[in-house]
Amino acid sequence: MLIALGRLIATLERCYIAIAVAVMMSIMLIIVVDVACRYLFNAPLAWAFDLISLYLMAALFFFTLSDTLRARRHVNVDIVYLHLSPRWRAGADLLTSVLALIFFLPIFERGLDRAAGAFVSGDVLSGPIAWPTWIYYGLVPVGVAVILLRLLLQAARFLLIAGGRTDITAPEEGNAEDEALRGGSAT
């Protein structure tokens, strides 16, 4: 069961990350074309600002949310964590997963509600291009749904490890220092 769920989540994450890659490259190209059109033809892309700030930035975030967790790229401070035994670590991770699950659940529910509301009433932004807003609001539940599944899976896994059973759902993870390294590469 857990293995099947794990495969499903991994497939979803791979699709999502492919979308995120396309979004990232699109942002870059749109900016370049926008600036070029402004200088060469005095005709900036009228839709660039709205498209990027309304859809693309949010898409970039919500489509990477779960995969970033899977890849352990979220930074953490692990002064205490590093000194724990593997079982205690699993216990700490279990607590984190459960709390994060509780944190993301209302975000998902509210996001779904908001998107559905905007869809039903056909909300669009005023202006030359009538951008529908349900797509924008919909990015939240679409992205958060997968991280909820991922957190559920992790909770189950850490429960097994903390309970002293062998983990059968996921491959080995690196050491904590490696993880700190992979996490904090932004500054």
Added chain:
Amino acid sequence: AEVKLRVADSFPVGHFIPKYYTLPFMEKVKAATGGKVDFEYYPAQQLGKVKDFLSLTQAGVADIAYIAPAFISDKMPLSGVVELPGAFPTSCAGTKAYWEVAKSGPLAKEEFAPNGVRLLYMLVNPPYQILSRNEIKGLDSLKGQKLRTAGGAMEIMARKLEVVPVRMAGPEIYESLSRGTMDGLVFPLPNLMEYDLQELVKYSTSGQNFGSFVHNFMINERKFQSLPKDVQAAMLKIGEEITLESCKQIDADVKPAIETLKKAGVTFVELPEKDKQALGPLLSGVGTEWAASLDKRGKPGTAVLEAFNKALKAQ
């Protein structure tokens, strides 16, 4: 105090809108109700982003909040009627007409009630002028200039005037203008100084209306209904007084703003007569287009536009 209300806006401390509106509103309501209500004031987006204030008010995070329809044109598209160019000459004219259609007219029914909020007080910006680093002689000289617009109806207008609309986040305006990333902007004169733009523009149109902007301050309807009747009455009365009085102050501030701008080297340009003639139909075409696109979506765009124009004429 029996009730404490959280008031949220996005204005920095010392801004003229809280100075003329929110702070006096809170003071007067407190005094009029003998301390039955008290306010906790959260300025400067402390309680959330300006686009989220409607949601935050609906959820009860804020009880009273600054809700600018232009930022949530998906939720309050009809309020965009004030943003249409050409309609009125002063802040007070626009404020009174909007107040008319908003207080008990179609906006209250179509736009505020469904969103669960009630309008307490509001103001309409003095009409926007076109300001530029390049010389403005007439409408022809505007063609091809890169002007910052705020989206919405203004973008339809930009197309009609054949200017190049540039979208720019607020904090980037100064730098873009100072370094020629754009040529100018469509903006209310008194607000230029807020962004320190007086040194950067050289020309401005004079006495035109190239659009405007409405600032609404609204209360969560459920919260409002839960308040004692005398408090409700006091809020509505004081809100109306402030709305109709303070707009005079907003209009009075235009003149010193023009003086400041002139001192900073801005030339005010009266458009040639034939351009003024041409501008009328051109700009009212923006309104027709705006209303038609709303009608198509099943919203009473034309009805609101007519009600607004009627309220303007009645003044």
Added chain:
Amino acid sequence: MMALTITLLLLALLAIGTPVGFALGIAGSVGLYWVGGFPILLGILETTPLSSASSYELITVPMFMLMAEFIIVSGIAERLFQCAAVWVGRVPGGLGISAAIAGAGFGAICGSSTASAATLSATSIPAMMRQRYDPEVAGGIVAITGTLAMLIPPSVALILYGLVANVSIGKLLIAGIVPGILVTLTIILTILALIAINPKVAPRGDSYTMREKFASLRVVGPVLMLFLLVTGVIYLGVATPTEAAGLGAFGAFVLAIRSGRLTWSNGYKAVVNAAHTTCMIVTIIMGAHVFGYFFTITQVTPTIVSAIGNADFSPGLVLALIIVVYLILGCFMDQVAILILTVPVTLPVVMALGYDPVWFGIIVIVAAEVGMVTPPLGLNVFVVSRYTGRPVGEVFRGVAPHVLTHLILLAILASFPEIILWFPSTMK
């Protein structure tokens, strides 16, 4: 009391290894529920995640991360180092000095200091080891030099400060140039001082012919182009910082293609890396907002600001204390988290004392540079240690003299604001 309890909860979550963004969000949510029950909590959770992610100016972050990833693929760092080595390799400590110069040059086109440390380790440390440098000294040089990338524009760290502090990002980036040069000089002087104490730690290098010297300069062209494409464009106002970031990413993309090293697979991986880092940053921003709204409703920040204002300390003392806090936090926490968490509290204090927010931003970043190389959490040291296979402790020891001189420079920059503020003041 409430604020204190929730802060303790935050610290507890951080201690058990909860990702920083999650910890902030969870602790903040508990606080919001405590203050106002479900309505307030759900109201904040409905709006904050989306509006944290979809701010237009935030585009600079993914674009600078993308630029850094493509530059790594292009292998330009190696060529920069070789160029510097050909020119100054002959002097005592030549390769170390070359590493510092190449680091500054690389910093001028790369916004991430860990990325910079990683690339520099892979290129310059093997060369220094071949010339029988003391491994401690070699590792120390590279670890500290990597941090230049967060001070010299482009810089993700400066962008984040600008976003949180609501300060002109253009001015901030330009303000990083002069201190960046000063830090480079400080590193070079420190190397020379180490040699003066013990000449064996960093021997003289090879000499090259003039022909070789000029041939090596070919790398300078593309680096300069890329620097002008971003920082030059911002300084001259051809484009906004947001647009400059996009142009920079594109320039780096072209450079990676031209280097012949870009493949579908490493290119895809580069973009995924940039997306992950962006997500990590936005998660922290989102969590910090949730936590911040709790703080706002409990009125903590104004209380702290007025308490410090009433305490009648001298501005210099308050500033010194703030810097010390940053240095201590830098030992334990990631710099992104530190910036996003603390600036909303420290900046109002500093501004109430009459200091300039651009200047304070640079001071915070220079302090953050130190944090990147101090134990126990010194990311740049981990990077160097991993890329070279040397023990972490050795690199921490090697970087210690640089920390000392860096702190002296920090004190100078804090005492003479004009050093930082002069260059951005020439922008118009």
